[in-house]
Amino acid sequence: MKKVIVFWSILFVNLEVSICLRVVGISVPPLKQRGESVTFTCDYDLEGGKLYSVKWYRDNEEFYRYMPRLRPPQHAHKLDGVRVDLEKSSARRVHLRELTLKSRGSYRCEVSEEAPSFHSAQAEMFMEVYYFPRESPRIVGHERSYELEEPLDINCTSAKAFPAPDLQWLINEEKVIEKSWLVTYDTIPASQGLLMSTLGLRAPARRHMKIRCIASIGTHRRERSVIIETSSANWRRAPNINIIMLIGCINKILQIMM
Ligand SMILES: *[C@@H]1O[C@H](CO)[C@@H](O)[C@H](O)[C@H]1NC(C)=O
DSSP states (O other): OHHHHHHHHHHHHHHHHOOSOEEEEEEOOSEEETTOOEEEEEEEEOTTOOEEEEEEEETTEEEEEEOTTSSSOEEEOOBTTBOBOGGGOOSSEEEEOSOOGGGOEEEEEEEEEOTTTOOEEEEEEEEEEEBOOSSOOEEESOSSEEOTTOBOOEEEEOOSBBSOOEEEEEETTEEOOOGGGEEEOOOEEOGGGOEEOEEEEOOBOOSSEEEEEEEEETTEEEEEEEEEEEOTHHHHHOHHHHHHHHHHHHHHHHHHHO
16 A cells, blocks of 8 residues: 555656656557558647647658647648648648658657747657559469479569568478578569569479469468479379379279179
8 A cells, every 4th residue: 555655656746847848649650551641640748838839750851830820820841752631630640641652751740839948849750651562473484394303493573562572482382491492583673662572483393283472561462373284294204103003003993893
């Protein structure tokens, strides 16, 4: 019980002492998709002072300010990737429309009090903007027929995205972890700051081979599957299997005859 009382009195003292303006909380989502809109909020406690201005910055460049003394109190500056919707913005929030990849950055709100104190406080958070494509990754090199054990010469390339998607290969639903079968390539820059990833597969060809390539960004996934054909010439070069099958057949025939 005593501890509780001590705790509350400390808290009370703290509240009494902090007469300064402070930013209580800023909310900037860490991850948004290109084309979406977003609302940032900046919660502050004036502690009895009068609000002079609230300013918003992306990477230290101002794009929005709210000054209650001015008519109108709101003003937006143009920045690449920052389109402020003034109607949905206020002294405690700012609304951005149609995010682009250029919208990514550190967002900071800065709150200032009127004279005489001119206290100011600020808070900052980073927002990443991603773009995930609708299209599946492309697989090339599977069209031809492979001989058994011949190393595949196949690539999987993601659609344009940001950031570069992670790629992985599955053979008959099993993830390929054998390093010597995987060939990594540099990401390929595309239009509008988007990127494409490519991953090669050099696994030895097997019979009944279904391969799947999965492109992912976070929890988003796109995939494509293809079947690898092994050439019929291999039947002749793999006598063991033929003989076993032949024996199997003879057994069947004998069983039927008996
Ligand atoms: C796989 O991609 C690499 C890099 O782009 C390229 O050099 C190679 O020719 C490609 N292979 C196939 C089978 O397309």
